[in-house]
Amino acid sequence: MKKLWLLKIIVLVLILGVSVYLYLVPWSEGPSTILKLRFVRLLLTLVAGYTLSINGAVLQSVLRNQLADPYLVGVTGGALVGFTLGEISGIRSTFFLSLPAFLFSTASIVLVYYLAKRGGKVRKELLVLSGLFINFFSYSFVFLMLVSKREVLERIIYVLWGYTGIILRRGEFIPFISITILLFLIPIIFLLLAKELDAISLGEAEAVSIGVDVEKLKRWAFLLTSFTTAIIVSLAGAIGFIGLMIPNIVRRVIGGRHMVLLPAAGFGGALLALFADYISKVLTPYELPLGIITSLLGVPFFIWLLIGGGYEGNRS
């Protein structure tokens, strides 16, 4: 618990960030609906960053790969396909959870996992490649659907790029608040599994010898990360790289204990999303979707990690 100071600093900066954001972002001519709109956008930005960053941290440990991120390993892509199918076939999402999105995101992570596993080890390059190909497939599929089904165009375009400026329909406000609270609470389950996650980050054989039921832990991790990522995709769309950047930075600064790593990654992710949203609104004359900004930031970071900026230890 020595490193709690960083957590405190992150929370503090987060609060400061929210205040500055609320102060600087133009409130325009403000009837209460616009106020509500701003509030929805702020909340959505925060919860998206928080969830995706924690999911990235969990996937990196379970897959023992610092490049794992819900977007890069195809969870987001799978959810996108599911969401599009749901919208087209008219399966209404209740409480913003599109059931097909959840099913497809879970299927993607399981598929990628088995494609990348060779003789008990998850191969780094295969994991990223498999995720990449799932993403190719998802984007092609979604564009195909867009062309053939013009009616659902607008909503899906939002989702494709990670657009947090959603306009809630009548009666959607309460469900939105409920799902946001749920998303903030779900990572508590990961905190209860913090020791198990510490163990599995060392390798599966090591975790088994320490006494962790590895298969059960993986099931929980895959299900929960797919579930929450699917909700974020249904709400705000495909936002990448937050789950890649923040956990890697936080791990390097405060170490790998999930009891501290996960909360710090959560708040850090929220902060980065807020920052990206701020850039998109204030520094450009257009309201760029969040996903575009995070990709612009994330790709150089990804390359830096790939060429060895990451900790590779001095043994390999």
Place this chain on the structure above:
Amino acid sequence: MKVIEVKDLVFRYPGNREEIIKGISFQVEQGSFVAVIGPNGAGKSTLYRLILKELIPNSGVIEVWGKRLSEYRQKELAKIISALPSDEIEDSSLTVDEYLELGRYPHSGIFKSLKKLDYNLIENAKKITDIEKFSRRFLFELSKGELARVRIARTIVQDGGIFLMDEPTAHLDIDHKLWLLSTLRRLKAHLKTIIIILHDVGMAFKYADEILLMDKGEIKYFGKKENLNPGLLEEVFRVKVKMLENNLLFEER
């Protein structure tokens, strides 16, 4: 007291017809020091994984303290078996101390924090393995030899009645190799049971009491090392073997 009993154990990997373990049976008594030896592909590591429930046998039974393996939860098993896999550990940004605390995981609950007893065990294990000076470093900063000692310390922290180790000497310098084997010998005095897979046959013969010789998924010999016929070793390892008191000498054939 029988600690581990293996009956008619058969294992093959899914989709593969060849049996890696071909119906072996043996039992290990409390307080014995067994070295498992055999050439590559003999099935030693597979046996390790079967005893740890990492793999499920196609047929046959493994009992630990008279209870079938399937009745144990993984955590309960880790409480009685201090195991060390041969797989290398991933680069990790846990510190040595944080890693050693994980050794107490099988004895802990979600809301139960570590007690004084746990920390005493950790301090003691650090002293035995001589790793105190880098206990605050990250695991990824350690050399292979240092890491090997840290992992051995973890098994001591885990404090099981059975020590099951797969090639623990692989990355150790000769002094630490000898130190580990004599330390394990001393654990016998505390009625601990040692089952250790060793590549180094000479070392196994010098330190263990019993030899379990495996070849192609079968047990060729299990019993006191004094009764082991050198001819059997010559046949399995395809070398010439001379026995000199407590030592084995090997020559090309």
